[in-house]
Amino acid sequence: MANWTANDIPDQTGKVIVITGANSGLGYETALALARKNAHVVMTSRSIQKGEKARADILKQVPNATIDVMQLDLANLASVREFAQAFNSRYDRLDQLYNNAGVMAVPQSQTADGFEMQFGTNHLGHFALTGLLLPKLLSTPNSRVVSVSSGAHRTVSGINFDDLMSEKSYSRYVAYGQSKLANILFANELNRLLVANGSSTRSMAAHPGLSNTNLQSNTADASGNVFERALYSVLMPVMSQSQAMGALPQLYAGTSPQAEGGKYYGPSFMSMRGYPKEEKPTDAALNERDAARLWAISADLTGVTYDELQPAMVAV
Numbered sequence: 320m321a322n323w324t325a326n327d328i329p330d331q332t333g334k335v336i337v338i339t340g341a342n343s344g345l346g347y348e349t350a351l352a353l354a355r356k357n358a359h360v361v362m363t364s365r366s367i368q369k370g371e372k373a374r375a376d377i378l379k380q381v382p383n384a385t386i387d388v389m390q391l392d393l394a395n396l397a398s399v400r401e402f403a404q405a406f407n408s409r410y411d412r413l414d415q416l417y418n419n420a421g422v423m424a425v426p427q428s429q430t431a432d433g434f435e436m437q438f439g440t441n442h443l444g445h446f447a448l449t450g451l452l453l454p455k456l457l458s459t460p461n462s463r464v465v466s467v468s469s470g471a472h473r474t475v476s477g478i479n480f481d482d483l484m485s486e487k488s489y490s491r492y493v494a495y496g497q498s499k500l501a502n503i504l505f506a507n508e509l510n511r512l513l514v515a516n517g518s519s520t521r522s523m524a525a526h527p528g529l530s531n532t533n534l535q536s537n538t539a540d541a542s543g544n545v546f547e548r549a550l551y552s553v554l555m556p557v558m559s560q561s562q563a564m565g566a567l568p569q570l571y572a573g574t575s576p577q578a579e580g581g582k583y584y585g586p587s588f589m590s591m592r593g594y595p596k597e598e599k600p601t602d603a604a605l606n607e608r609d610a611a612r613l614w615a616i617s618a619d620l621t622g623v624t625y626d627e628l629q630p631a632m633v634a635v
């Protein structure tokens with residue numbers, strides 16, 4: 320995969336692709352790159368206006384792109400269910416699902432369902448979404464689910480099952496690290512279940528290194544912390560790569576014939592920038608017991624139970 324770029328994405332004609340948080344940053348770049356390769360792209364956005372603006376920007380560059388903009392707020396399970404219902408009735412296949420949307424280090428707050436905002440949006444929202452789209456993924460040969468994690472998963476030593484919603488103590492960046500660790504545990508558990516059930520669908524994780532998107536400025540806006548804003552304004556121009564480069568690991572995971580289920584892809588240079596390469600996540604991210612435990616809790620919290628992947632189905 321040396322120096323793999325978006326030009327290496329195989330032709331995507333006939334494929335239907337869903338990207339969460341597609342109006343901005345890495346999600347936008349993922350949509351643009353896949354539209355250039357003739358995919359039918361479903362750009363989800365929590366704001367239809369922002370989604371339509373992003374769609375118009377892509378159409379300026381790829382005039383014959385076929386793009387659908389659909390509303391999806393991952394911080395609200397009712398919205399996730401509404402989106403899934405609309406998608407499932409509109410489309411008869413789903414080739415790639417990019418669980419990309421995310422918030423970082425926001426002040427303590429809750430989703431519509433009362434979950435801690437980062438765990439609820441970044442992990443539980445995507446857990447519910449993937450489960451509700453699973454029948455379409457399973458009936459589409461060789462489909463893929465790509466979960467976008469972060470180097471921040473390395474900042475926590477494991478999932479804090481005693482305080483999943485950070486009710487006892489809240490640290491903005493620890494909660495972000497927890498949610499990004501949950502992304503990899505989810506991706507790996509999903510892949511194990513897919514393999515065990517004999518499905519051709521695969522699940523992989525990716526991260527963009529440090530990429531110049533709206534993530535950091537949104538974080539500083541939300542916290543109102545002038546030190547944080549100053550740090551990002553110094554750090555980002557020096558250390559970060561473009562959002563187009565940052566999107567490559569997830570595009571590689573979603574489209575390369577060489578990408579494998581259960582793997583984690585990130586930028587080659589110090590995990591910060593460069594072309595995609597396979598990377599080893601932390602031992603905590605590879606902990607199968609924690610992955611299974613998190614899965615069971617997530618199913619309980621969201622009410623999305625992945626019935627198609629129950630072990631009982633394997634014997635049938």
Ligand SMILES: NC(=O)c1ccc[n+]([C@@H]2O[C@H](COP(=O)([O-])OP(=O)(O)OC[C@H]3O[C@@H](n4cnc5c(N)ncnc54)[C@H](OP(=O)(O)O)[C@@H]3O)[C@@H](O)[C@H]2O)c1
Binds near residue numbers: 340345421470
């Ligand atoms: N940029 C980096 O350096 C970096 C590093 C590591 C990991 N990541 C990960 O990369 C992913 C993409 O982030 P980005 O860097 O591209 O940041 P971004 O430009 O801020 O894009 C984030 C996207 O997620 C959407 N989003 C936020 N909350 C949502 C919700 N409740 N429901 C639906 N969509 C929601 C945002 O919508 P709005 O536009 O409406 O806010 C936006 O479209 C995230 O998962 C992030 O954790 C980024």
